[in-house]
Amino acid sequence: MNLRVVTTILRKELVDLLRDKRTLILMVGVPIVLYPVLFIFGSQAAVIQRTRIEKAVFQVGIPRDADPTLKEWLKRIPQISVQKFDDAESNLRQGKLEAVVVSEGNLESRLASGESVPIEVRYDATDVESQEAATRIAEGLKKEQETLLQARLAGVGLKSDYVQPLKVERKNVASSAKATGTVLGMILGVIMVIMLGLGAFYPAIDLTAGEKERGTFETLLSTPATKHEIVTGKFLTVLCLSLLTGLLNLGSMVLTFAFQLGQLKNQIGQFEIDLPPHVVATILVVLTPLAFFISAIMMSIAVFARSFKEAQNFMTPFFTLLMFPAILAAIPGTTLTTATQLVPVMNVSLLFKDLLIGQATAQGILAVLVSTTVYALLALAAAVWVFQREEVILSQERGLPLTLRRGEFVRRRLPTPGMVLTLFAASLILVFYAGTYAQSRSPHVGLLITEWLLIFLPVILFFWYTRVDIFTALSLRIPSLTAALCSIAMGFAVVIFSLQLSVWQNQVFPIPDEIAKQLEQIVKVDQAGLNIVVLIAVAALSPAICEETLFRGAILSGVRQILPPWTTWIAVGALFGVFHISLHRMLITGLLGVFLTYLVWRSDSLFTGMIAHFIVNATSILAVNERLPAPMLRWFDEKQLMQYGMPPRLLAAAGIILILGIVMLEWEGRHRRENDG
Amino acid sequence: MIRAEQLSKIFYMGRGNTVTAVQDATFSVSPGEIFGLLGPNGAGKTTLLRMLATIITPTSGYCWIDGLRADQAPDRIRRQVGFLSGNTKLYGRLTGREVLRYFGRLHGMSDADIARRTGQQVRLLDMSDFIDRRCETLSTGQTQKVSISRVLLHDPPVLILDEPTLGLDILTSRTILDFILDARNRGRSIIYSTHYMTEAELLCDRIALIHRGRLLAQGTQEELIAATSAASLQGAFLALVDRKEDATK
Numbered sequence: 001m002n003l004r005v006v007t008t009i010l011r012k013e014l015v016d017l018l019r020d021k022r023t024l025i026l027m028v029g030v031p032i033v034l035y036p037v038l039f040i041f042g043s044q045a046a047v048i049q050r051t052r053i054e055k056a057v058f059q060v061g062i063p064r065d066a067d068p069t070l071k072e073w074l075k076r077i078p079q080i081s082v083q084k085f086d087d088a089e090s091n092l093r094q095g096k097l098e099a100v101v102v103s104e105g106n107l108e109s110r111l112a113s114g115e116s117v118p119i120e121v122r123y124d125a126t127d128v129e130s131q132e133a134a135t136r137i138a139e140g141l142k143k144e145q146e147t148l149l150q151a152r153l154a155g156v157g158l159k160s161d162y163v164q165p166l167k168v169e170r171k172n173v174a175s176s177a178k179a180t181g182t183v184l185g186m187i188l189g190v191i192m193v194i195m196l197g198l199g200a201f202y203p204a205i206d207l208t209a210g211e212k213e214r215g216t217f218e219t220l221l222s223t224p225a226t227k228h229e230i231v232t233g234k235f236l237t238v239l240c241l242s243l244l245t246g247l248l249n250l251g252s253m254v255l256t257f258a259f260q261l262g263q264l265k266n267q268i269g270q271f272e273i274d275l276p277p278h279v280v281a282t283i284l285v286v287l288t289p290l291a292f293f294i295s296a297i298m299m300s301i302a303v304f305a306r307s308f309k310e311a312q313n314f315m316t317p318f319f320t321l322l323m324f325p326a327i328l329a330a331i332p333g334t335t336l337t338t339a340t341q342l343v344p345v346m347n348v349s350l351l352f353k354d355l356l357i358g359q360a361t362a363q364g365i366l367a368v369l370v371s372t373t374v375y376a377l378l379a380l381a382a383a384v385w386v387f388q389r390e391e392v393i394l395s396q397e398r399g400l401p402l403t404l405r406r407g408e409f410v411r412r413r414l415p416t417p418g419m420v421l422t423l424f425a426a427s428l429i430l431v432f433y434a435g436t437y438a439q440s441r442s443p444h445v446g447l448l449i450t451e452w453l454l455i456f457l458p459v460i461l462f463f464w465y466t467r468v469d470i471f472t473a474l475s476l477r478i479p480s481l482t483a484a485l486c487s488i489a490m491g492f493a494v495v496i497f498s499l500q501l502s503v504w505q506n507q508v509f510p511i512p513d514e515i516a517k518q519l520e521q522i523v524k525v526d527q528a529g530l531n532i533v534v535l536i537a538v539a540a541l542s543p544a545i546c547e548e549t550l551f552r553g554a555i556l557s558g559v560r561q562i563l564p565p566w567t568t569w570i571a572v573g574a575l576f577g578v579f580h581i582s583l584h585r586m587l588i589t590g591l592l593g594v595f596l597t598y599l600v601w602r603s604d605s606l607f608t609g610m611i612a613h614f615i616v617n618a619t620s621i622l623a624v625n626e627r628l629p630a631p632m633l634r635w636f637d638e639k640q641l642m643q644y645g646m647p648p649r650l651l652a653a654a655g656i657i658l659i660l661g662i663v664m665l666e667w668e669g670r671h672r673r674e675n676d677g
Numbered sequence: 678m679i680r681a682e683q684l685s686k687i688f689y690m691g692r693g694n695t696v697t698a699v700q701d702a703t704f705s706v707s708p709g710e711i712f713g714l715l716g717p718n719g720a721g722k723t724t725l726l727r728m729l730a731t732i733i734t735p736t737s738g739y740c741w742i743d744g745l746r747a748d749q750a751p752d753r754i755r756r757q758v759g760f761l762s763g764n765t766k767l768y769g770r771l772t773g774r775e776v777l778r779y780f781g782r783l784h785g786m787s788d789a790d791i792a793r794r795t796g797q798q799v800r801l802l803d804m805s806d807f808i809d810r811r812c813e814t815l816s817t818g819q820t821q822k823v824s825i826s827r828v829l830l831h832d833p834p835v836l837i838l839d840e841p842t843l844g845l846d847i848l849t850s851r852t853i854l855d856f857i858l859d860a861r862n863r864g865r866s867i868i869y870s871t872h873y874m875t876e877a878e879l880l881c882d883r884i885a886l887i888h889r890g891r892l893l894a895q896g897t898q899e900e901l902i903a904a905t906s907a908a909s910l911q912g913a914f915l916a917l918v919d920r921k922e923d924a925t926k
Contacts, residue, residue, distance in 0.1 A: 008782040012771070019770040215766035219827075221732050222760040223783040224752050390733045 001232065005225045009233025010240075017203055017241065026202055027245045031195075031252040039256045049128075057081050058098035058133035061088030069107040070119070077140030080133070092122060098133035099123045111148065181356035186330040188283075188356065189349020191253070192246060193326040196291045197298070197319050199245025200238050204298035207234045209311035231299075231387045235380060238295040246287060279355050282365060289372040290348045294322065296379035300386045304562055310418065317425070329353065339508055341367040344375045385564070409467045420558030423462050424575055427550060430454040432581060443522050444530065444538050456546035459554045474553035475606045482668050483603035484611065490661040491615030493654035494595055496635075498588050498616065500646045511584055525625045532627060540617035544610045551576050551593065552600040552609040565601065572597040592616065602665045604672075678866035679706040679729065679835055683738035686724050686890075698724040700890045701738070706866045706883075708834070711857070713881030714870040715914065721890040722870040723762055726839050729868065730760035742835055756784060759828035762839035766824075769813030773804065773823040776812060777830055784831040791830070798826040802852065818849035825853055829860065836860060836867040842876065854880060874911045886914050893917040 017023045057079045062070060064084045074082045085091055088100040100122040107117050119141060123134035153160055172179075211217045220230060301318055305311035322345060328334060329349035336350040347368045354360035415423075435454050439446030463470045470476070479487070521527050528535055551572055560568045576597075577590025592613075600609040622628050634640065635650060646654075684702040687695050699721040706712040714722050727733045729740055731751035740747045743757045767776050774795060781791035799808050802822045807815055812823065821841065828836060838857065842850040857880065861867055871877055877884055878898060885895035894901055894917055898910055905916040 004785075005783060008779065012768075012775075012779045015775075016768055016770050214769065215764050216768055218727075218732060218762065219765040219767070219780075220783075222730055222755060222758070222765060223780060224755040224785065225783050226752055 001226070001228055005229045006233045006236070009225065009230060010236045013203075013207055013234060013237035014240065017206060017237065020206070023202055023206075023241070027199060027241060028248065030198075031245070031249040035249075035252045035256045036259075053129060053132050055079075056129060056132075058129065058136065059083065059096070060133060060137065061085040061091055061097040061100045063088055063102060066101075067103060067105070067107040070101065070103050073141060073144045074101060074137065076144070077136055080136060080140070089122060092124065092130075095124075095127070098127075098130045099137055101137060114152070178357050181358070182353070185353030185356035186332070188352045189329050189345075190323060190326040192250070192287065192290070192352070193294070193323055193345055193349070195249040196242045196246040196287070196294050197322055200242035200291070200295040200298045201315060201319065203238045203241045204295065204302045205305070205308055205311040205315065207237060208299060208303040209305035210308050212305075213307045227387050228384060231380075231384050235296060235299055235383060238299055239291055242291045242295045243288065246291060247284075275356075279358075279360075282355055282360070283352060286348055286351060286365070286369060286372070289369060289376045290345070292376035293344060293372060293379050296376060296383050297322075300379065300383035303383070303386050304417070313418075314421075325349070336364050336368070338367075342371050344372065348372060382567075389562075406465050406467065409465070411467045411469070413469045413472045414561065415463065415466065415468045415473055415554065415558045417558045417562050419462075419466060419468070420555045423459065423550070423554055424579075426462075427455055427458055428579060428581075430458065431579070436581075443518075444528060444535075447522065448538055448542060451542040451546035455550050459550050463554070473557045474549060475557070475600060475604055476553075477605045477607075479603050479605035479608045480668060482664055483605060483608050486661040486665050487599055487603070487608035487612040488615060489657050490595070490599065491612035492619065493657040493661070494592065494612065495616050495619045496646055496650055496654035497658075498592060499635075499641065500651060501588050501591065503641055503645045505584075505587060509584065515582070515584055520624075523621050523624050532622075532625060535625075536618050536621055540614055540621055543617060544614035547576070547579075548596070548600075548606055548609040548613055551579075552596055553606050556597055556600060560601065568601065569594045569597045598662075599665070602669050678708045679712075679740070679742055679868065681705070681725075681729065681738070681740040684725065684728055684735050684740055685737045686721075686728060686733065687736040698890050699728070699735075702887075702892050703738075704885055704892065704895055706868055708866050709861055709864045710882045711861050711867045711869050711880050713877040713884040714868060714887055715872065715874070715877050715884050715910075716870075716887035717872055720887045722887055723764075723839055724890075725887070726760070726762060726837050726868065726870055730758055730837050731755055732760070756831070757833055758835045758837055759831070759833040760837045761824055761828045761841055762837075763843065767812040767820060767827070770811060772811055773808040773815070773819075773826075776823060777826055780827050781830050786831055794830050794832070795826070798829065802826060802856065818845050821845055821849065821853065825856060829856075834865055836865055838867065839870045840872070841869075842871075842873070874909070874914070878910055884910070886917055888918050888921060891921070893921055 058081070060074060060080050060082050062074070062082060062084055064086050066084065071082055071084075074080060085097075085100075088097060088102075091097045092100045101119060102122065103117060103119045105117075110117050121134050121137050121141075124130040149163070150160065153162065174182075211220070225233075298315060298318070301314050302311045305314050325343055325346035326349045329340075329346045334340070334346075334350065336347065336354055340350055341347050341364065351360060351364060351368045354364060431450055431454050435446070435450035437446075438449045459474075460470065462468075463473060522539055523535070525532050525535060530538070555575060556568065556572050559571055563571060573590050573592075573594030573596075576593025577586040580586065580589045596609045596613055599612055600606055619628075623633070626633055635646060682703050684699060685697070686699045687697050702725055704712065714725065716722050724733070728735045729742070729747070731747050731754050734748065742754045745754050745757070747754055767773075768779075771779065777795045777798070778788075778791050781794070782788075786794070795808075799805050802825065804819070804822055804826070807819050808823070812820060815823065825841065828838070836857070841857070842853055845853065854876070857867060857869065861882075869877075869880060881898070883895060883897055884901060886893045886901065894904060894913075896904070901913045902908070902910065905913040905920075907913040907916050
């Protein structure tokens with residue numbers, strides 16, 4: 001690699017981008033101007049509002065026939081004006097009063113006889129001033145209560161300790177700096193992912209899809225610069241701008257924060273930040289591989305797009321996905337463990353949390369640095385791979401027809417990747433809203449509606465409307481005998497592995513009872529109130545047909561055109577995992593998705609996926625309902641399973657079946673290619 | 678200097694669907710020669726030129742530039758080639774001079790050489806009024822002059838030019854054509870693709886007629902006309918297309 005070429009590309013790209021107003025506004029304008037302005041105006045507005053409320057005298061109403069003692073007590077509360085009303089509550093509802101205090105009967109006589117006097121403070125919880133008035137009244141009356149209690153106890157010769165045998169006191173040993181660190185730690189990860197992502201977002205698009213759209217890519221490719229040099233130069237530009245944006249944002253936030261700290265202290269009491277230089281240095285060191293990862297992955301996605309607009313469409317959902325692990329890390333209780341150290345983005349966010357509360361360990365820092373760097377290098381390798389593909393680099397915008405009339409769509413054998421991603425997004429939204437609603441009304445009818453009307457039907461309608469050849473796109477071919485037998489055998493093997501995986505997963509993330517109950521409602525005969533055959537048709541056969549049609553049919557046919565085989569399996573599998581909208585099922589369904597995608601990809605028949613999917617679902621339902629032969633049931637016994645996992649011999653047998661299946665499918669695939677070619 | 682043998686490009690459109698853009702193209706171009714590639718839109722001219730410029734890889738066949746085989750030394754070949762097509766546009770946010778400096782550096786030229794060559798090109802192509810303006814503000818003719826300068830800056834022995842006068846006025850076209858003739862006189866090997874018959878007649882020493890990815894015939898203008906008994910180059914082209922269509926039926 002020629003360093004002079006790389007630096008030439010880097011310098012040119014930086015100049016080119018920094019001459020663009022959009023980059024400057026996003027990179028420099030937002031952090032330097034927006035934070036101080038937002039913070040200053042925000043905190044000033046809060047101070048003004050706070051002062052106004054503190055100084056306000058609230059109008060409090062009592063019924064006209066209220067006991068004078070009540071009025072006396074209320075009058076002793078500062079900044080409260082008490083008036084009698086015939087209909088105090090309607091005045092409160094109309095906003096003419098901030099609160100109404102009601103008490104029944106003669107207070108003095110009730111107190112004298114040792115009774116408790118019920119007092120009701122009515123307020124409007126949607127109104128800040130009404131809430132404040134209620135707080136003032138409650139605090140004022142609490143003082144009266146203490147005075148009265150002291151008098152009562154003195155009357156019978158008791159001390160106040162008598163009525164308070166236990167004095168429980170909660171004492172917070174965390175320093176205020178640690179408390180502030182915890183709060184900051186929760187948000188810092190999310191903020192930095194957003195900032196680094198924002199910094200990389202526009203340059204990643206501009207240097208790839210933007211360059212394609214402007215027709216300058218080919219000019220660059222006609223020079224002696226190699227693809228590696230071009231990718232490296234462009235990647236370094238994106239990385240520089242991502243880091244610059246991240247650091248400008250971080251710097252601007254810290255400065256604004258420090259500047260406003262004095263004011264904040266006055267308003268919300270103890271508020272300190274303890275950021276020793278080594279913590280700041282570690283944050284900066286960890287930010288670099290994170291920016292590296294985000295930049296590389298954004299660039300490899302953006303390069304698939306044929307235009308700036310298309311790239312924005314590709315990147316926006318990805319950006320949201322990227323924030324997801326950071327948000328997960330922000331949930332209280334999530335900590336940096338051996339497992340979470342390996343989750344990209346989440347690991348860095350959790351490390352920030354530890355650093356800011358002074359609990360980071362050298363091992364943790366090293367593990368996060370190493371794993372993030374590995375992910376970053378993988379993402380860069382993916383970017384380099386994508387740049388080697390001339391059909392990706394030289395593809396140009398063809399665009400949708402001007403109108404969306406069916407007749408305007410060009411007939412095609414296969415859908416484009418953009419089309420199938422649209423289909424995926426539409427199905428996900430339909431399932432999330434309509435499917436969840438339907439299943440909450442009736443689990444089984446809802447499941448049928450979800451599968452057939454919200455997953456299967458949209459695929460058929462979409463392909464019909466966009467004039468895609470449904471048979472070719474969905475690989476509706478009868479599988480060979482070998483492929484069919486392999487899908488049956490491998491389906492059983494996969495059940496064994498997915499159960500073992502769920503055991504391991506349960507040890508790290510135990511399944512919440514609610515989710516377990518919901519699943520049981522669907523798959524258990526006694527709870528479902530359905531015959532086992534009907535249950536299998538609803539909960540095993542329907543998903544096998546409909547979900548395979550969407551994922552291994554439609555989505556696979558679009559995605560495989562732009563991705564190499566292994567990435568296609570992972571991508572379709574990951575989408576399948578996400579589609580189940582359950583964190584708990586995501587990993588296992590994702591891996592199942594990878595297997596099913598491989599099966600259909602290699603056998604070139606959607607039916608193999610349907611067969612294996614059906615076997616996995618049906619075996620699980622039969623096992624849960626104890627309808628399998630007795631020796632097999634022992635393997636699926638929940639207690640046994642959770643304690644010992646699957647018998648090692650069974651796992652080994654399943655592994656052998658899987659390997660044999662893959663070997664046979666590969667052999668058959670090669671044979672078929674030779675015959676075709 | 679340029680040699681192509683059985684060069685083919687098949688685009689795979691997914692699951693067995695293919696489009697053959699170029700099929701079995703064989704020809705050679707000597708130093709000091711302009712080889713015209715004449716054919717209608719979509720004939721495969723740009724794909725063929727992209728393969729020669731090593732922008733895309735051939736599905737089969739080979740090509741040599743200056744003795745180097747394209748698939749073995751693509752980077753070294755690109756040093757020997759100046760490639761211009763409708764898809765090689767300029768960076769709008771850079772000035773013409775910055776564009777030339779950028780591409781000069783990518784071709785391994787020293788800054789002093791870039792400055793000297795840029796000065797020469799600015800004089801010869803009369804670009805002093807706009808060379809320091811951003812490319813996004815230039816007219817079509819001005820942009821094409823900067824593009825031609827980009828191609829010639831490193832003084833490559835091989836020029837691959839795909840419709841360089843498309844959309845230009847007569848005066849700018851003449852300047853560019855003069856520039857190309859000058860390059861030929863300096864011993865450069867030039868492949869010139871166009872669908873303007875008059876340009877081909879005016880410039881090219883030899884011409885290949887391309888239709889649906891296949892080279893129908895090649896030779897001097899006179900040879901092509903004689904082989905088809907046509908009255909003009911246009912007539913020769915139409916006759917060859919008709920002959921090909923009849924043979925396909």
